[in-house]
Amino acid sequence: MQAHWEHFNHEADMGVRGVGETLAGAFEQAALAMTAIIVEPAQVRPEEQVDIHCECPDRELLLADWLNALVYEMACRNMLFSRFEVEIDDGHLHARAWGEPVNRQRHQPVVEVKGATYTALRVNQQEDGSWLAQCVVDV
Amino acid sequence: MHSDYHLKRQSEFSWRIDPFGKMRVPGIIYADEALISDMDDKVFEQLCNVATLPGIVQAAYAMPDAHWGYGFPIGGVAAFDADEGGVVSAGGVGFDISCGVRALRTGLTIDDIESRKTELANALYRQIPVGVGSTGRIHLNDKGMTAMLTGGARWAVEQGYGDPADLEHIEERGCMAGADPGEISARARKRQQDEMGTLGSGNHYLEVQRVAEIYDKKIAAAFGLEENDAVVFIHCGSRGLGHQIGTEFLKYMVLAASSHHIDLPDRELACAPINSELGQAYLGAMRAGINCALANRQIITHLTRQVFADVLPRADLTLLFDVSHNTCKVETHTVEGKKRKLFVHRKGATRAFGPGHPDIPETLRAVGQPVLIGGSMGTESHILAGSRQGEELSFNSACHGAGRAMSRRQATRQWKGRSVVDELGARGIVIRSPSMRGVAEEAPGAYKDVRAVVDAAEQAGLAHKVARVEPRVCVKG
Structure with a gap:
């Protein structure tokens, strides 16, 4: 299994899905899927590092917290992120995200993400042992 | 129609799902046969x-433009009674609190504008911050933020906007x-x-638009509209503040549901x-979010005036x-002959008070509240008026827009932004947008036929058609 991300259809908004070897890996991929709603991730230079912490005993709510923390950092710092390192330990998430300030000419960002929703929110280990993390995000 | 739900036809334009399982009330959908056939079963599930x-x-009501949302369907309306254990739902209002539409008359006809259209489009695009990563020229400190959250558009006018x-x-x-600005977190403020x-x-x-057709001359006259007039439609919401309030309270409410004995x-x-403490906190925060949206549209109005x-x-x-789409408001409605104070949630639905309602400005009271229905870029938008039957039918609610017919993903597979801009340009519509992929995702073909939606709203009795407007200039986020 190769870690990867994809989008899934939602009538009004967009679904993000991350698959990884570990829970943390799936969270990293889900974050990439969210970036890809806004911009091609390869267009974003991983130059500046931002640290993110969140905690929640529920794994699925933790995924929404993680994506919402990124939405918040993107909005307040006016940044986009393209590289993520996540560690999850007993409901505590510690992450580093790398990116750069929005460059409207170069990035041509498509749409702002308003927030991660609890719709189609799912975090589970699949039959092949890989982890899946997904939800619909509001754009 | 291939639906797993048993939809009973109540009249030509309304359908009913009788309560089953844990449903406390029926679901009622206003739509014509074609619109309801195209609705995803997810709409009925959410309803x-x-x-x-x-x-x-x-x-629980769904408007003719209803589509699969999150929690509530978009185009969903539901009213709750506090004295009967009624709830307020952060999910029922959504992330973009008080997102809405305002319409401005310009005092010009489209012929006055046509030759300056490109210049106007360029100036609007330059002066009005739009798209991801754009910031305004106003920077609010904590005190200013609190005043804005309390005062809404009134605050904006006091500031000179x-x-x-x-x-x-x-x-x-x-x-x-x-x-209650005290309920707005530091993160939402930031x-x-x-x-x-x-x-x-x-x-x-x-959008700068042309009044293309008048359906009701008398009401149009009261609204100050004539054929060929140029009007402006502004569609936006409460920006990052509303999104953050929605995000935070959604989580608080999920975590507290079992302590409130609510089975979600x-x-x-x-x-x-x-x-409950949490319900009241959310109402205070959500209302501050409404004020943020009203102030935002007021400031954009000011910038638009400067450009003109x-x-x-x-x-x-x-x-x-100026109408808002995503709200929960306290209103008095007559239910089975009794006046009741209700908390009406409208998620992607417009309030549509009928003639005589005291909350309509005096100059428009005789004809009903203007109901502004934004269509997709490049097609048309509509102006309606609230109807007398609206209260009985839907707690005075109507549709809010065309509603998407396909996902953003499907849209980008089907269209290229540049060709959408060129095609619309060939029809005399000037588009300005920072993102061509954004334009493709919003391509007119990705939306339902707004005219079918508006016709169904009128035929169902939710609102009355007054005028149809067509875009000439569109500044797109």
Whole structure:
């Protein structure tokens, strides 16, 4: 299994899905899927590092917290992120995200993400042992 | 129709799902046969979920533009009674609190504008911050933020953005009472501090339009509209502040649901009893979010006026009306002959008070509240008026837009932004947008036929058609 991300259809908004070897890996991929709603991730230079912490005993709510923390950092710092390192330990998430300030000419960002929703929110280990993390995000 | 739900036809334009399982009230959908056939079963599933919430009164309603949302369907309406354990739902209002549309008359005809259209489009695009990463010229400190959250459009007018006469033509007269800035977190404040007077992205836009057809001359005259008039539509919401309030309270309400003995059929329907600390906190925060949206549209109105003054000095931009789509408001409605105070949630639905309602500005009271229905870029938008039957049918609610017919992903597979801009350009519509992929995602073909939606709303009796407007300039987020 190769870690990867994809989008899934939602009538009004967009679904993000991350698959990884570990829970943390799936969270990293889900974050990439969210970036890809806004911009091609390869267009974003991983130059500046931002640290993110969140905690929640529920794994699925933790995924929404993680994506919402990124939405918040993107909005307040006016940044986009393209590289993520996540560690999850007993409901505590510690992450580093790398990116750069929005460059409207170069990035041509498509749409702002308003927030991660609890719709189609799912975090589970699949039959092949890989982890899946997904939800619909509001754009 | 291939639906797993048993839809009983009540009349030509209304359908009913009788309560089953944990539903406390029926689900009622207003649509014609074609619209209902095209609705995803998810709409009915979400509507039935809403019908299970505590304290819901009469029915859960879906408007003709209903589509699969999160928690509530988009185009969903539900009213709750606090004294019967009724709830307020952060999911039922959504992330973009008080997203809405305002319409301005310009005092010009389209012929006055046509030769300056490109210049006007360029100036609007330059002056009005739009798209991802744009910031406004207003930077609010904590004190200013609190004043804005309390005062809404009234605050904006006091700051010099617009005219006191504007306020009369905004729901709540420009200022939502009961806002509690104390419930707005530091994160929500930070996210908003540079975003006042910005349009945002996605389906948000500013359009200069031509009144293409008048359906009701008398009401159009009361609205100050004639065929060929140039009007402006502004569609945007409460920006980062509303999104952050929605995000935070959704989580609080999910985590507190079991302590309130609420069994959520879908976590996105997160709610709390109106008569609870959390319910009251959310109402205070959500109302502050409404004020943020009203202030935002007021500032954008001011910027639009400045652009018109530069490009077309004869213009005189006056406010026709300002409606909000994603709200929960306390209203008095007659239910089975009894007046009741209800908390009406509208998620992607427009309030549509009928003639004589005291909350309509005096000059428009005789004809009903203007109901502004934004269509997709490049097609058409509609102006309607609230109907007398609206209260009985849907707690005075109508549709809010065309509604998407396909996902953003499907749209980008089907269209290229550049060719959408060129095709619309060939029809005389000038598009300005920072993102070509954004334009493709918003391509007119990705939306339902707004005329079918509006016709169904009228035929169902929710609102009355007044005028159809067509875009000439579109600034797209």
